[in-house]
Amino acid sequence: MNALPLILTVFVACAVEAVEALTIVLAAGLTREWRSTFQGMAAALAVLAAVTAAAGPALTLLPLSALRLVVGALLAIFGLQWLRKAVLRASGYKALHDEASAYLREVAAAEAAPAQARRGVRDWYSFTLAFKGVLLEGLEVVFIVITFGASQRDVGAAVIGAAAAVVVVTLTGIAVRAPLAKVPENWMKFAVGVMLTSFGTFWGAEGAGAAWPGNDAALLALVPLVAAASAGCIFWLRSRKAAAGTPAPEKEIVRS
Amino acid sequence: MNRIKAFGAFWYDFVVGDDWQVAALVVAGLALTAVLVRAVGVDSWWLLPLFVVAALGWSLHRATAGR
Numbered sequence: 001m002n003a004l005p006l007i008l009t010v011f012v013a014c015a016v017e018a019v020e021a022l023t024i025v026l027a028a029g030l031t032r033e034w035r036s037t038f039q040g041m042a043a044a045l046a047v048l049a050a051v052t053a054a055a056g057p058a059l060t061l062l063p064l065s066a067l068r069l070v071v072g073a074l075l076a077i078f079g080l081q082w083l084r085k086a087v088l089r090a091s092g093y094k095a096l097h098d099e100a101s102a103y104l105r106e107v108a109a110a111e112a113a114p115a116q117a118r119r120g121v122r123d124w125y126s127f128t129l130a131f132k133g134v135l136l137e138g139l140e141v142v143f144i145v146i147t148f149g150a151s152q153r154d155v156g157a158a159v160i161g162a163a164a165a166v167v168v169v170t171l172t173g174i175a176v177r178a179p180l181a182k183v184p185e186n187w188m189k190f191a192v193g194v195m196l197t198s199f200g201t202f203w204g205a206e207g208a209g210a211a212w213p214g215n216d217a218a219l220l221a222l223v224p225l226v227a228a229a230s231a232g233c234i235f236w237l238r239s240r241k242a243a244a245g246t247p248a249p250e251k252e253i254v255r256s
Numbered sequence: 257m258n259r260i261k262a263f264g265a266f267w268y269d270f271v272v273g274d275d276w277q278v279a280a281l282v283v284a285g286l287a288l289t290a291v292l293v294r295a296v297g298v299d300s301w302w303l304l305p306l307f308v309v310a311a312l313g314w315s316l317h318r319a320t321a322g323r
Binding site for chain 1 (some may be wrong): 285286287299305312
């Protein structure tokens with residue numbers, strides 16, 4: 001199978017999570033202290049890299065059919081979570097994620113917290129804020145990198161996609177020096193949800209013993225099918241909401 | 257004990273998420289596919305996509321009904 005869909009899916013998924021992590025890192029760095037923020041970020045990236053390096057090659061040792069059955073199930077469930085949330089947001093049943101509000105909330109909390117040096121780190125608050133933000137947002141990316149990469153026996157390509165996204169978002173963040181509020185996060189999550197669900201379905205069925213007509217080419221039908229069904233759900237829910245006459249929710253302030 | 261519970265809750269939330277019935281439907285679809293392929297001899301590649309689309313629709317219906 002061509003590595004391009006793998007790289008693109010991981011790139012978009014990682015970009016979405018990196019945008020959310022960037023908001024937290026900027027709030028810590030700009031309001032408090034950059035050195036401790038970078039230390040926290042670096043520590044989290046080291047943990048994520050260690051998890052990928054340990055789990056990625058270990059998974060590739062499993063027999064391919066067993067691996068695809070387990071990974072397919074996990075990816076389909078995980079992808080449906082992303083799709084469910086994206087569809088609820090696109091149809092107005094759930095508030096859209098708002099990076100600008102999330103940034104202001106983090107800034108307010110960062111300004112209120114007292115400065116404290118610990119374990120060789122000058123500002124412990126900045127360190128832990130950056131560490132937790134990058135680790136939690138990065139964990140979903142690691143999950144996608146490992147499962148996608150192992151199923152295609154190409155963890156390296158998945159890592160390239162993730163690393164490219166981190167570089168692009170970081171450079172954009174440095175240039176803008178503000179949260180990337182204009183990124184269409186929900187539509188990116190929708191696209192990633194479609195890809196994860198489609199690949200999970202494809203590999204899961206293969207792992208269960210089914211043979212797809214046309215082998216890998218079946219994905220060319222499966223991806224549009226999942227996308228069309230999900231888009232159909234948005235139209236269905238929008239009309240349901242219009243019929244009920246309920247107003248759209250405010251933009252989301254809490255992170256998710 | 258609390259830490260173990262919190263660890264388990266984190267991973268449950270991470271993988272299964274807001275609606276456990278989605279996970280249950282995906283696993284049921286996979287199990288049924290395996291049974292049809294191995295025990296009955298039917299190449300049921302079409303079954304899992306149906307379960308997946310149904311799981312999404314069902315979950316969204318439950319999340320929005322009455323709102």
